[in-house]
Amino acid sequence: MTFQGLVSTWQEYRVPFLLAQLALLGVVLSIRFVQYRNAQKSKTLRAPPVRSPILVSKDKNWQEGDNDRSPDPAFREIVKKFDQDEGPLQAKVAGSQKRMPKRVTGVKATKNLGIEEAGNRKILPVIFFSSLTGSSERYARTLTNDIRQSLHRQASNVLEPQIHDLSYIDYDDYFVTPPKPAEGLQYFYLLLVPTYNIDTVLTTFLDNLKETHHDFRIDTAPLVSLAGYSVFGFGDKEGWTTEEQGFCSQAIEIDRWMAKLTDRKRAFPIGLGDVKSDVQSQLEAWKRGVESVMIDISINGSLGEGVRGSGDSLESDEEDVDTTGAGSAASKPRKPTKRIPNTSTNLGDLExxxxxxxxxxxxxxxxxxxxxxxxVDFTISKNTSTAPQPxxxxxxxxxxxxxxxxxxxxxxxxxxxxxxxxxxxxxxxxxxxxxxxxxxxxxxxxxxxxxxxxxxxxxxxxxxxxxxxxxxxxxxxxxxxxxxxxxxxxxxxxxxxxxxxxxxxxxxxxxxxxxxxxxxxxxxxxxxxxxxxxxxxxxxxxxxxxxxxxxxxxxxxxxxxxxxxxxxxxxxxxxxxxxxxxxxxxxxxxxxxxxxxxxxxxxxxxxxxxxxxxxxxxxxxxxxxxxxxxxxxxxxxxxxxxxxxxxxxxxxxxxxxxxxxxxxxxxxxxxxxxxxxxxxxxxxxxxxxxxxxxxxxxxxxxxxxxxxxxxxxxxxxxxxxxxxxxxxxxxxxxxxxxxxxxxxxxxxxTWGHGGFDPADERVYRKAKKVAQEMTRSTDREDEA
Missing domain, CATH: 3.20.20.70 (Aldolase class I)
Structure with missing residues (x-):
């Protein structure tokens, strides 16, 4: 049959076909309606619904023994089973609140690490290092021995530290899925890393940290179960004078990614040491700080207030004024707050x-x-009050x-x-x-x-x-x-x-x-x-x-x-x-x-x-x-x-x-x-x-x-x-x-020199820095 033949056939029989479809739909709906009505009738013929024992306990007319005298046999069976499983109904009235539905507070519950008592916490320091010439390894092993001897005298809850070379471990075992601790134990990571301008194991390690953070199959903070972490970097200021120029840049990068993976559990600030000048003193000061933190955690059970989610400190010229920059709290829409009448202007003027x-x-x-x-101050007013006031x-x-x-x-x-x-x-x-x-x-x-x-x-x-x-x-x-x-x-x-x-x-x-x-x-x-x-x-x-x-x-x-x-x-x-x-x-x-x-x-x-x-x-x-x-x-x-x-x-x-x-x-x-x-x-x-x-x-x-x-x-x-x-x-x-x-x-x-210590790093706001760069560019053009 040709296409034109199909079209002509459809034109001839389309009306009966559509009517048949409508009739079939009506029959299906009628059958479903009859089934629904029958189901409703069957429900009304059944026994009355069983009342919850909790609700019965709140009935003022209910008395002891009424369960056995109930005319509803189904209800008697339910109550009897409830008494056998949970104890007498009357004894459960006072504790009925515990059987109510769970309240949703809107706050994300923290993961239970299986550690309930702060005093029972055990801290296991795990020291990671990377070394090409052997210097960082010597510092790491010395640090391990010092921590072992020092903390053995000060805190019995801090266990003997472990030490690992980043070149010989599987990153997945420590930085994707950390070792599962025993009950009452938490790991504390210490990372001692130098900085190189060539591809080394640290380059691979950094790439692994980044990939772990961005991998949608892995939790964004897989190391949140750690008690904390801290990083120490070894650098050479002869090659890289400042941090901006690369001094300890890889250690700083590792510290930043570890903050993301642990949900900001930086337990102690990053330490930076110049291998040709102050590395020994800086490492010693960092070690003392890390030891004190581990002792605090073993006693108190956490890093303490203000660490998690502390974010960047304020850098505005005002002490605690909300900024209006991108991402600030002031730039977000604020919910209307209910004002207390007559308190906005008189609150501070208590006089x-x-x-x-x-x-x-x-x-x-x-x-x-x-x-x-x-x-009243007698120097400003003649009205005085002789009655003693509490x-x-x-x-x-x-x-x-x-x-x-x-x-x-x-x-x-x-x-x-x-x-x-x-x-x-x-x-x-x-x-x-x-x-x-x-x-x-x-x-x-x-x-x-x-x-x-x-x-x-x-x-x-x-x-x-x-x-x-x-x-x-x-x-x-x-x-x-x-x-x-x-x-x-x-x-x-x-x-x-x-x-x-x-x-x-x-x-x-x-x-x-x-x-x-x-x-x-x-x-x-x-x-x-x-x-x-x-x-x-x-x-x-x-x-x-x-x-x-x-x-x-x-x-x-x-x-x-x-x-x-x-x-x-x-x-x-x-x-x-x-x-x-x-x-x-x-x-x-x-x-x-x-x-x-x-x-x-x-x-x-x-x-x-x-x-x-x-x-x-x-x-x-x-x-x-x-x-x-x-x-x-x-x-x-x-x-x-x-x-x-x-x-x-x-x-x-x-x-x-x-x-x-x-x-x-x-x-x-x-x-x-x-x-x-x-x-x-x-x-x-x-x-x-x-x-x-x-x-x-x-x-x-x-x-x-x-x-x-x-x-x-x-x-x-x-x-x-x-x-x-x-x-x-x-x-x-x-x-x-x-x-x-x-x-x-x-x-x-002194006068005429600005007054900013050259040993510190001057940080400008973005707009101000751009304006200063434009000014310097204009000055150079004028000189030319």
């Missing part, structure tokens, strides 16, 4: 709280507490202030103190530079602890980073914690935060080890440290532990300042040169703020021969820069401090700062700061004052003016001899700042 401020604190007890009369905590653990400060990274000590590590500490740990205190005074940021014994302040400065979070007040009206509690708590919290950095990429092992010994304390975190009633006792505890003290006050408490004993360096914040500017910038609570300010400057003048004194000027465009150099010079002439620090304000970008009248337009450029410093230096010279520009730290936008008391033979000596300071202190005799004057200020820190 102004009263029963009519509309602050809803939740419970009746809290409302009663806030509505009680607030102690002392309460400055920052209770249940308060919004506590929540806000801890969210910002503070550790609250006791009821009114705090500690926090700044971004410069994180930067110094990674070899990316310390803050201006290192350039000016020789303080390494990773050896410095930032703390305050008082979170309260008597000012509400427009540039303060902690608007709405720290309390304010003019008198101490809270309970007082003893100084030894604050001291021990601050040290413990600081070291805990340092330990949280050991899993951060780029942290240097030797600096991490150094950071475990606190050498300096900056009493300038937030609030007013001199406000604490036992500040002298607290400073004495610092000095007894050989920790130097840098104390900053806001020039509003002359009585406390006058009674202050010797500190290593005493700061006073000079935020304006006249009464009106000071009122606008510092927004003080005292009505006689200017009189207090001037009196504090007079006290600084008296103390300048007993301790190093410093004026700290924070420049804010539109507030205290324009045409105020002469006024600042008058204030310097009044107090004659040893040093004058001039620093541009750091804008934190918060809405509270905007509400205070501060925007990015108020942040001066470094060129504007240096121009102001030169104008101030000229104004001081016209008054016959012996000052000069001694040092700078451009990255902090900070410049140091120093008294020529510290200019010896035409060279500045702004650094501090800390050992000499403690010797003078322990002698019991009076001494002057010149008695603990340190060595020469390094050339790179």
């Amino acid at each position: 102004d709280l009263g029963e009519n401020h509309g602050l809803d604190t939740g419970s009746d007890a809290d409302r009663t507490q806030i509505s009680t009369p607030i102690p 002392l309460k905590e400055m920052v209770p653990a249940s308060s919004p202030t506590f929540t806000a400060l801890t969210k910002q990274g503070y550790a609250i000590i006791g009821s009114h103190s705090g500690v926090k590590i700044c971004r410069w500490t994180k930067s110094a740990l990674r070899g990316r530079g310390s803050c201006y205190k290192y350039s000016f005074y020789g303080i390494k940021s990773h050896l410095c602890m930032e703390t305050t014994p008082s979170l309260s302040c008597s000012n509400k400065c427009v540039f303060c980073w902690r608007h709405g979070t720290n309390p304010v007040g003019t008198t101490w009206r809270w309970q007082v914690d003893p100084p030894d509690l604050i001291f021990s708590g601050a040290k413990e919290a600081h070291l805990k935060k340092i330990k949280m950095m050991r899993g951060v990429p780029g942290v240097r092992a030797e600096r991490f080890q150094e950071a475990m010994r606190i050498r300096h304390c900056a009493l300038s975190l937030v609030g007013e440290p001199i406000f604490y009633p036992h500040i002298n006792e607290f400073v004495q505890l610092l000095h007894a532990d050989k920790i130097s003290s840098f104390l900053v006050c806001n020039a509003q408490h002359p009585e406390q300042l006058e009674s202050l004993k010797v500190v290593t360096q005493l700061y006073v914040s000079i935020d304006a040169s006249n009464r009106e500017s000071l009122r606008k910038v510092d927004r003080p609570l005292h009505r006689d703020f200017w009189e207090r300010f001037v009196k504090c400057l007079d006290i600084i003048r008296e103390k300048r021969f007993r301790m190093r004194t410093v004026y700290r000027l924070t420049l804010v465009k539109g507030f205290n820069i324009e045409d105020e150099a002469e006024g600042y010079a008058e204030l310097v002439a009044r107090g004659l401090p040893c040093f004058v620090e001039v620093k541009g304000v750091t804008y934190c970008g918060t809405s509270s700062s905007a509400g205070a009248g501060l925007t990015m337009q108020n942040v001066p450029f470094y060129e504007e700061v240096t121009s102001f410093v030169e104008a101030l230096n000229t104004a001081l010279g016209r008054r016959g004052l012996d000052y000069g520009i001694a040092a700078e730290h451009a990255h902090s936008c900070c410049v140091l003016l120093a008294s020529k008391r510290f200019l010896v033979d035409g060279r500045w000596h702004t650094l501090i001899d800390y050992e000499k300071f403690f010797e003078c202190l322990e002698s019991g005799e009076e001494f002057a700042p010149e008695d603990y004057m340190g060595p020469l200020t390094p050339e790179w820190a």
Whole structure:
């Protein structure tokens, strides 16, 4: 039959064919419907559904013995079987919650490694090495013997280490599917690897780590069961001077891929040693750190808080402000949060709280507490309250202030103190530079602890980073914690935060080890440290532990300042040169703020021969820069401090700062700061004052003016001899700042050299680096 014949046949019979198909479909549907109805009828004729024993137990009318009297035989059988298997029904009523369906919490459960008790954990160190000339093997075998002898004396839970050559093992046995540990045992990997510019077994090993991570058939973190890992690299700085140029590059790559495969279980920062200079000392320091970590794991059962998922440390110019770059938390859409009425602006202004401020604190007890009369400073008001008021905590653990400060990274000590590590500490740990205190005074940021014994302040400065979070007040009206509690708590919290950095990429092992010994304390975190009633006792505890003290006050408490004993360096914040500017910038609570300010400057003048004194000027465009150099010079002439620090304000970008009248337009450029410093230096010279520009730290936008008391033979000596300071202190005799004057200020820190330590690695933001490269390119074209 031809194609045209088929078409004609279809045209002739298509209608009957389609009707037949519809009829067949109707018959099938009818049959299915009848079957469904029959099934429903059969269900209704069956016995009633058996009730769950758990539900029966909740029936108020159910009594013991009702199971046997039930008219439903099926139900009696079910209950009888339940009683035989699970015990009497009535005895199971109290435990009925255990038989409920499993609750889904939305949190991924961690793998059970079969280790329940921390004290029962056994740690087995496994040392891997690679060597062509035999040097790395000798170091690895020496390390094995040292760990065996050292840990045998210190920790019985750390077993005798194993050692393997990467050339003779099957990678799948250790780095794809690690050896299955016995119950109560975890492996700890140590990798000692050199770096070569030729293809070696390390090249194959690195390729294997990459392939393992990217292989879709293998878990992305197959080594998550490890207790931890750490890497030490051997390099030669004659061939590769820096890490960017290839120094220990293969060790750094292995460390990075091991972090991925173990789900970031870097237990100790990577160690790097130059085989022609410091390899022995670096390896020894790394070994001590690794041993301490293994002991901690054997005791506590884990790497500790902050290691897993710690990620990169903050590198912005603001301490803890969310960045808006790609991948940051700020760039992601945020869910709307439920706001608490009337708390956004009044939270920090506790001095102004009263029963009519509309602050809803939740419970009746809290409302009663806030509505009680607030102690009043007699110097600013005639209204006094003679009724004794019970002392309460400055920052209770249940308060919004506590929540806000801890969210910002503070550790609250006791009821009114705090500690926090700044971004410069994180930067110094990674070899990316310390803050201006290192350039000016020789303080390494990773050896410095930032703390305050008082979170309260008597000012509400427009540039303060902690608007709405720290309390304010003019008198101490809270309970007082003893100084030894604050001291021990601050040290413990600081070291805990340092330990949280050991899993951060780029942290240097030797600096991490150094950071475990606190050498300096900056009493300038937030609030007013001199406000604490036992500040002298607290400073004495610092000095007894050989920790130097840098104390900053806001020039509003002359009585406390006058009674202050010797500190290593005493700061006073000079935020304006006249009464009106000071009122606008510092927004003080005292009505006689200017009189207090001037009196504090007079006290600084008296103390300048007993301790190093410093004026700290924070420049804010539109507030205290324009045409105020002469006024600042008058204030310097009044107090004659040893040093004058001039620093541009750091804008934190918060809405509270905007509400205070501060925007990015108020942040001066470094060129504007240096121009102001030169104008101030000229104004001081016209008054016959012996000052000069001694040092700078451009990255902090900070410049140091120093008294020529510290200019010896035409060279500045702004650094501090800390050992000499403690010797003078322990002698019991009076001494002057010149008695603990340190060595020469390094050339790179002096005026005109930028102030960045060349031993560190300067890291630029991408946009800033591109702009600088374009500038250098333009300069070269101009020279050509």
